[in-house]
Amino acid sequence: MSSGQKRIDEEIYRVVRQIPVGRVATYGQVARLAGLGGRARRVGYALRILSGAGNIPWHRVVNARGGISSRASDGSSEHTQYLRLRAEGVRFGRNGRIRLDTYLWRPERK
DNA sequence: ACATTGACCCGTT
């Protein structure tokens, strides 16, 4: 892995760390804030290699439809994400999705 | 180098 890729990952993590408790951000939103334009997919790769450890609130990143995106593996990760969001007060609708107009993080430029 | 896959997103029908 090149150092350039790693720098991009750090930038992504820097953004994710800023998402407040009880709010969520979409992959595309994180990509934009990290200066990656429309490369939302790149965000998913960065979060995937996180492997649970660390102080990055990866569970606060959801897809553009307000849902938890499926992973290639067993599904425990998705469940953990759901539980952590619930624990922060985020409510899910019957279709398993979040009301983005309520919970989407709107960063204030300072 | 090639093909496939994937924690995505958007527009159209």
Add this chain to the structure above:
DNA sequence: GAACGGGCCAATG
């Protein structure tokens, strides 16, 4: 809504 197609691009074999 759903189904489809296209764009995107890094990882993997």
